[in-house]
Amino acid sequence: MCTVCGCSGDGATISEAHGPSHSHAHGHDHPHTHTHADGTSHSHAHGHGHDHAHGHDHDHAHHGHDPHHHDDHHHPAPDAGTLDYGAGPARAHAPGLTQARMVEIETSILAKNDDYAGRNRTRLDAAGVLALNLLSGPGAGKTTLLVETLKALSGRLPCAVIEGDQQTDNDAARIRAVGTPAVQINTGKGCHLDAHMVGHALEKLPLPPGGVLFIENVGNLVCPAAFDLGETKRVTLISVAEGEDKPLKYPDIFEGADLVLITKADLAPHVDADMATLEANIRRINPTADILTTSSRGEIGLARWIAWLEAARAVRLNDLASAREAEASALRAAAGGAR
């Protein structure tokens, strides 16, 4: 999944929150941006062969000796006494004595991702952060919407951004240009962000207390839908130029959305967009999502989206405050009862 800690995965790299230190040297950004660039080429060069050949030994050695690995919660230590070659009815150690047996698993294939997502959620709860996972096809206007939103929220709400793309630091640079800290995740060959990558990005991002974290997923109408990142809300964007039947063709990305933002509404007259049909198709796939029409450039603007955002933040903070008050009451009651 990443080369930050060497854990097995697809060679994602993650930038620092404030970008490269040599801000004047644009052409040299990439190699200087972070220390993990050669980790990427390492994992590409060796590919699966490397992972498989080294297997668990590699992992153990890594975790045992890694001095900069602060994030134990992401990598629980392997069980003590891992390989007990004497145990079990069918240990395959003596040739000829091998016998097959069944092992019940009965867990989600993505249990690991869901576990990381749960940890991200705990962390975001503790920080009092509203986290939004922004999903869409490439070019629906996620980054432009973010840039305009951050300008509008500037000085009012603390914000931070995690940018996901296969390659380049371009989007994080656009976000940093408006004064918001941004971490770029480059997924390499990966077609989506996963909760593990986001967990590492969170380590590099100063989380604004009571603020808003925007996670801009890889532009892709299919794959990101399956991966919970630990977000509070899912926001799917579709631009008016993409065609009214996109929600029917790519239902998964719309099905999980709490909000669907129809973007580039100013272009609607130029692309013969049938807004009523588009909305009906979104409703068909997701009868409960909020739907808002926006334009980052034209008169329609972002006011309704920003109002939605502020309302979601208020609900989020109230919910967290209520939960903590309930915990505090329970603790006070317990203290009183012990007297």
Add this chain to the structure above:
Amino acid sequence: MHEMAVCESLLSAMEEAAKAQNFSRVTRVRLAIGRFAGIEVEALRFGFDVVTRGSLADGAELVVLEEEGTAWCFDCSDTVPLAHRLAPCPKCGGERLLPNGGTEMKIKDLEVM
């Protein structure tokens, strides 16, 4: 093609199970994939072969049990079987449906040595 990432996750789950339950080879994997889990089974098979090559599950048989889908019908206020995502409610013919079953992808069991 997130099926590749799903296969990597599957391999990592098998490796963890191998440590916890003391086995060194997987000869058969049974998965339950829901109709609405967003998984293309052929892509999954391709990814499985690529990702498990040289691993403890190299050459393992992949058995995919496809699970039926259900959805919540907002008009019936009930869970109904749903053949595909854009099918109408089989009870009322309505289209206000949200899948609530067959959305999971699970590892059921492994045959191991």
